[in-house]
Amino acid sequence: MIDTVHNEKVDIPKKVDHIGIAVKSIDETLPFYLNHLKLELLGIEEVSTQKVRVAFLKIGESKLELLEPMSEESPIANYIAKRGEGLHHVALAVDNIELRLNELKEQGVRLIHEQPVKGAANASVAFLHPKSAHGVLYEYCEKK
Numbered sequence: 001m002i003d004t005v006h007n008e009k010v011d012i013p014k015k016v017d018h019i020g021i022a023v024k025s026i027d028e029t030l031p032f033y034l035n036h037l038k039l040e041l042l043g044i045e046e047v048s049t050q051k052v053r054v055a056f057l058k059i060g061e062s063k064l065e066l067l068e069p070m071s072e073e074s075p076i077a078n079y080i081a082k083r084g085e086g087l088h089h090v091a092l093a094v095d096n097i098e099l100r101l102n103e104l105k106e107q108g109v110r111l112i113h114e115q116p117v118k119g120a121a122n123a124s125v126a127f128l129h130p131k132s133a134h135g136v137l138y139e140y141c142e143k144k
Helices: 026-036 075-083 097-106
Strands: 015-022 040-047 052-059 062-069 086-093 124-127 138-142
Touching: 015 075, 015 138, 026 040, 026 052, 026 062, 062 075, 075 086, 097 124, 097 138
Parallel strands: 015 062, 086 138
Antiparallel strands: 015 086, 040 052, 052 062, 124 138
16 A cells, blocks of 8 residues: 555555453353354464464454463463453554564554564564554554
């Protein structure tokens, strides 16, 4: 896309790809989403690089992503220990994650990942530090 104000190429997020929710146990939590919210389970996978087990639930054009820690060293385990279960992050879909990360670095935005890492569903992902985003943990994701 072209930024009409600055006439430069930028990668503007296309949509909310998913909302991440930290849970202690997918097996215990999943029935609520299936039976009460009536969401469709798209699949469950392990992302060993992030030390999480992930369940994807379809909701319209987006997804909810239940994140269960696979070990005490998992960032999700640390999150749950500090804040409890609940909303963890909002993921925004982009076409070119590396371009987007470079734009953010140039703008002085603090990043958790300066380079994309492998995430669930074989996506390239990177997180912005919540201190740069007014307390919200944002993830950018690019799917091939």
